[in-house]
Amino acid sequence: MTMQRKLIALVVAGGLTAVASAPALAAEAAPPPPRVSWSFSGPFGKYDQGQLQRGFKVYKEVCASCHGLSFVAFRNLADPGGLGYSAAQATAIAAEYQIKDLDDQGNPVERPGRLADYFPSPFPNALAAAAANGGVAPPDLSTMAKARTYERGFPWFVFDMFTQYQEQGPDYIRALMLGYRDPPPEGFKLPPGAHYNEYFPGHAIAMPNPLSDGQVTYDDGTPATAAQYATDVTAFMMWAAEPHMMARKRIGLQVMIFLIVLAGLMYFTKKKIWHQVEKPREIAAGQDPDKTTI
Amino acid sequence: MSGHATYQPQSGFMKWMERRLPIGSLIHSSFVAYPTPRNLNYLWTFGGILSMMLAVQIITGIVLTMHYTPHVDLAFKSVEGIMRDVNYGWLMRYLHANGAAMFFFAVYIHIFRGLYYGSYKEPREVLWILGVIIFLLMMATGFMGYVLVWGQMSFWAATVITNLFSAIPGVGEAIVTWLWGGYAVGNPTLNRFYSLHFLLPFAIAGVVILHIWALHVAGQNNPAGIEPKSDKDTVPFTPYATVKDGFFMVCFLLLYCWFVFYMPNFLGHADNYIPANPAVTPAHIVPEWYYLPFYAILRAIPDKLMGVVAMGASIVVLAFVPWLDTSKVKSARYRPLFKQFFWLFVAVCIGLGWLGAKPAEGIYVILSQIFTVYYFAFFLVIMPLLGIFEKTKPLPNSISESVLDAKA
Numbered sequence: 001m002t003m004q005r006k007l008i009a010l011v012v013a014g015g016l017t018a019v020a021s022a023p024a025l026a027a028e029a030a031p032p033p034p035r036v037s038w039s040f041s042g043p044f045g046k047y048d049q050g051q052l053q054r055g056f057k058v059y060k061e062v063c064a065s066c067h068g069l070s071f072v073a074f075r076n077l078a079d080p081g082g083l084g085y086s087a088a089q090a091t092a093i094a095a096e097y098q099i100k101d102l103d104d105q106g107n108p109v110e111r112p113g114r115l116a117d118y119f120p121s122p123f124p125n126a127l128a129a130a131a132a133n134g135g136v137a138p139p140d141l142s143t144m145a146k147a148r149t150y151e152r153g154f155p156w157f158v159f160d161m162f163t164q165y166q167e168q169g170p171d172y173i174r175a176l177m178l179g180y181r182d183p184p185p186e187g188f189k190l191p192p193g194a195h196y197n198e199y200f201p202g203h204a205i206a207m208p209n210p211l212s213d214g215q216v217t218y219d220d221g222t223p224a225t226a227a228q229y230a231t232d233v234t235a236f237m238m239w240a241a242e243p244h245m246m247a248r249k250r251i252g253l254q255v256m257i258f259l260i261v262l263a264g265l266m267y268f269t270k271k272k273i274w275h276q277v278e279k280p281r282e283i284a285a286g287q288d289p290d291k292t293t294i
Numbered sequence: 295m296s297g298h299a300t301y302q303p304q305s306g307f308m309k310w311m312e313r314r315l316p317i318g319s320l321i322h323s324s325f326v327a328y329p330t331p332r333n334l335n336y337l338w339t340f341g342g343i344l345s346m347m348l349a350v351q352i353i354t355g356i357v358l359t360m361h362y363t364p365h366v367d368l369a370f371k372s373v374e375g376i377m378r379d380v381n382y383g384w385l386m387r388y389l390h391a392n393g394a395a396m397f398f399f400a401v402y403i404h405i406f407r408g409l410y411y412g413s414y415k416e417p418r419e420v421l422w423i424l425g426v427i428i429f430l431l432m433m434a435t436g437f438m439g440y441v442l443v444w445g446q447m448s449f450w451a452a453t454v455i456t457n458l459f460s461a462i463p464g465v466g467e468a469i470v471t472w473l474w475g476g477y478a479v480g481n482p483t484l485n486r487f488y489s490l491h492f493l494l495p496f497a498i499a500g501v502v503i504l505h506i507w508a509l510h511v512a513g514q515n516n517p518a519g520i521e522p523k524s525d526k527d528t529v530p531f532t533p534y535a536t537v538k539d540g541f542f543m544v545c546f547l548l549l550y551c552w553f554v555f556y557m558p559n560f561l562g563h564a565d566n567y568i569p570a571n572p573a574v575t576p577a578h579i580v581p582e583w584y585y586l587p588f589y590a591i592l593r594a595i596p597d598k599l600m601g602v603v604a605m606g607a608s609i610v611v612l613a614f615v616p617w618l619d620t621s622k623v624k625s626a627r628y629r630p631l632f633k634q635f636f637w638l639f640v641a642v643c644i645g646l647g648w649l650g651a652k653p654a655e656g657i658y659v660i661l662s663q664i665f666t667v668y669y670f671a672f673f674l675v676i677m678p679l680l681g682i683f684e685k686t687k688p689l690p691n692s693i694s695e696s697v698l699d700a701k702a
Binding site for chain 1: 332371374377378384385388529533534537538540541544545547548551552554555556557558559560564565567568577648
C-alpha cells in the first residue's frame with residue numbers, strides 16, 4: 001500500500017468509528033465563524049470575572065450533564081486571574097458535588113467534594129459515555145477551547161501573527177453552539193441521530209442543540225439568551241483551557257519592555273564599539289579612515 | 295591567521311591554572327582574540343543565536359522532565375499538570391515548544407546564509423558536513439519531542455513517520471515493529487522516544503562543539519567570500535562580534551517572546567490538545583511547520599519507497615554540496631546567475647512548505663512535483679553547471695577593499 005492509500009484507509013476507519021458524523025474529508029465548506037470581540041484577546045486581554053462566573057453556571061446546568069472537565073479542580077475556581085471566587089465560595093461549590101472515594105475500610109463511598117478534588121465526570125468511563133450517547137463519547141471540555149480551530153488560509157494566517165488573532169477556537173465553539181438548523185437545508189441527507197450544524201465539518205453533529213433562550217437564570221441582569229449563554233460558556237472554556245493567561249500576558253508585557261530597552265542599549269553600544277572599525281561619516285566625507293579618530 | 299593579542303594570565307590563580315589546564319588561554323583564543331572578518335553582516339549572528347537556543351531548550355527541557363510522565367495513560371495529563379499546577383510550568387512548556395520552532399527558524403536562516411555566501415567551500419567542507427549532521431539530529435529530536443505530548447497529532451505523526459520505514463523492501467515491517475517495540479505505536483514507543491529525546495540534545499551539543507572547533511580552525515567565511523589576508527581584514531571577536539551577536543540575540547528574543555507570551559499555540563496544531571486516540575484519525579495529519587517542505591517532497595512521489603528515498607535524499611544531498619558546487623567563487627555577491635537561482639530555490643522551499651500543509655490531491659500534487667524537481671535540480675544540475683558556464687564578477691583584492699568600495 002502506498003502511504004497515501006494507507007492514510008486514506010486510516011481516515012476511513014476512523015470515520016467509521018465516529019458514528020453519526022460524516023467523514024471530515026468529504027466535508028463541504030463550512031462558513032467561517034463570526035468573530036467575537038473577546039475580553040481576553042489581544043496583548044492586554046483579561047478575563048471578565050462576571051462572564052466566567054456566568055459561563056461556569058451554564059457549564060454546570062447544561063454542559064456538565066454530558067461533558068467532563070477533568071483537568072480543572074474546585075480549588076481553581078478561587079485562583080487569581082480566573083473566576084474570582086473566594087476560598088469559602090469555592091469550598092461551598094465543591095461540597096455540592098458527590099465524589100467517589102474509598103473509606104478507611106476500603107469500601108467505595110460517595111462524599112461531598114473538597115477543594116482538592118477535580119470536577120467529576122458525568123460518566124464512569126469512556127465506554128459508558130459512548131454507549132449513552134449513540135456511540136460517541138462527549139469530549140472533555142478542559143482543553144476544548146485550544147483543541148478546536150478553523151483554517152484561516154493564506155494570507156490571513158500571516159496577518160494573524162501580527163494582529164495576534166488566535167481566538168479561532170473560541171469563535172468556532174461559540175458559532176457551533178448557535179449554528180443548529182432544524183430542519184436541515186433541502187437536499188441534505190442527515191444520518192439518523194445526527195443534527196444539522198452549519199459550522200461543524202460535514203454538518204452532521206451528534207450533539208443536539210444544547211442552548212435555548214431562558215434556559216439558565218442569570219442573577220446579574222445579563223440577557224438570558226442562547227447567544228449570551230454561548231458567549232459566556234465559551235469564555236469559561238477558554239479559562240479552563242488556559243487558566244494562567246492573564247499572568248502570561250502581564251509577564252509578557254514586562255519581558256517585552258525589558259527586551260526593547262535592552263535591544264536599544266545593545267544597539268548603541270554596538271554602534272559605539274564598531275565606530276572605530278567602520279568610521280562611516282569619515283569615509284562618507286572622503287577622508288582616509290586610517291587617519292581619523294572618533 | 296595571526297591573532298590580535300595573546301593571552302597573559304592576570305591573577306595569581308589563573309597563572310597557576312595556566313601551567314596545569316590552560317582553559318584561560320583556550321577561552322581567550324576562542325572567544326576574545328579569535329579574528330573575525332570585519333565585513334560580517336547580521337546573518338552571521340545566527341550561529342550565536344543557535345547556541346543560545348540550544349541552551350534554552352536544554353534548560354527548559356530538564357525542568358520539564360522533572361514533571362513529565364512518559365506513559366500512554368499519564369503523558370497528556372502530566373503535560374496539562376505542567377501547564378496548570380507547576381509554578382511557571384506554562385512558561386517552561388511554551389518556551390520549550392516555541393523554542394523548537396525558533397530553533398528551526400534560525401537554523402534555516404543559517405543554512406540559507408551558508409548556501410548564499412558559499413560557506414561550504416574549501417576549506418570548510420567538514421564544518422558544513424558537521425552542520426548537516428546537527429540538522430539531522432535536530433529533526434529527529436524535534437519529532438520525538440512532539441510525540442511526547444501524546445496528543446492526537448503526536449500519536450498520528452509517530453504512526454505516519456515510523457511507518458515510513460516499512461517501505462524498505464523485505465525487512466521494512468520488521469524494522470517498524472522493532473522501532474515501535476510492539477505491533478503499534480504504544481507505551482514502549484513513547485518510552486524510547488522520551489529516552490532519546492533526552493539523549494539527542496547532548497549529542498547535538500557534542501557535534502556543535504566539533505562544528506565550532508572546525509569553524510575556529512578554518513576561520514569564518516564572510517560576505518565577500520575571500521579569505522582575510524592581513525590583520526586589517528579582521529577584528530577581534532571581543533568586543534566586536536560579541537556585542538553584535540548580543541544585539542541580534544536580544545532582537546531574536548523579542549520575536550521568540552512575542553510567540554511565547556502572546557500567541558503560544560499559534561505555531562502548534564489544535565488537534566494536539568486532544569488526547570491521543572488510536573481509534574480516531576484526524577482529518578489531516580500535518581507535521582510541524584518546520585518539516586513541511588520535506589513532507590511535501592515525500593508526498594510528491596506516488597511510490598511510497600521512492601517518496602521516502604526522495605525525502606531522505608533531500609537532506610543528504612546537502613552534505614555533498616561542497617563538491618556539487620564547482621564554482622571557484624564563494625559569495626553569490628559575485629555570481630549574478632547563481633544569485634537568481636538561489637532566490638528561486640528559497641521561494642521553492644517556502645512553496646514546498648505551503649504545499650506540505652495542503653491535502654495531497656489535484657493541483658497541489660503537481661505543484662509539489664514541479665518544486666521537488668527544482669529542489670534537486672538546484673543541487674544536482676544547476677550547481678555543477680554554473681561553475682563551468684557562469685561568468686562571475688571580479689573579486690575585490692581584500693576584505694578591507696570590499697568594505698571601502700561599498701562605503702565610498
